[in-house]
Amino acid sequence: MSDLKETGFKSGDIFAAVAAAFAGLDDAEKQKQIKKTNGIFQINVETSDKKSQTWVIDLKQDGTVTKGAGKKPDVTVNLGDDTFVALADGKLNAQKAFMTGQLKVKGNIMLATKLDGVLKASKGKL
Template sequence: MADIKEPGFKTSDTLAALAQVFQSYNDQEKMSQIKKTNGIFELRVSNGGKEAVWTIDMKKEGTIYKGEAKPKPDVTILLSDDTFSQLAEGKIDGQKAFLTGKLKTKGNMMLATKLDGLLKTARTKAKL
């Protein structure tokens, strides 16, 4: 998962753990998660003036990779590294982050609400 890591971003550790969870799924588990989520998330995470981009493909592949979404994302989520860490740890939910301006979306906002579920899965399976 070294290709997911981005120096100076806590987000990359969480996404690497989530990617490992996805890889550990058998085909049935992966298809179930894809069917439940059915979307491509592009995460644009800022940290001290730098930005890193990751894509969570839960529409076709059930994978996570560093870089812009290909094909086009269903939703783009813009947030800080700290906000993503709080989401991943369950200290804040996506709705609260959105309402307080810590998280912004472009595209299918309702799909963005499913990110909490994916992160909860990662917390449970990867013991984050």
């Protein structure tokens, strides 16, 4: 999972934790989570010094987390590194971040609302 981490991005640790949480599920639990979410998230994260990195969470086919664009996403989320960390920690409400322009969504907006539940996976709360 260390291949998900990226120097200069705090978000990489969260994506690695989400990947580890999904990898730790048995097949039945993983399929349950995939059925519940049924989507591919592409998350484009930008640091304050304008470096960017993309991660993909596939909860439509195989329950994996990868670094770099690849699969055709159902929803694309663009946000800053600090904003992503605050969302994952539960310190920032996604709706508030969206309304203030800190978070931008392209694609299936209703699927984007499920991202909060997916991020809870990083804390082992699937």
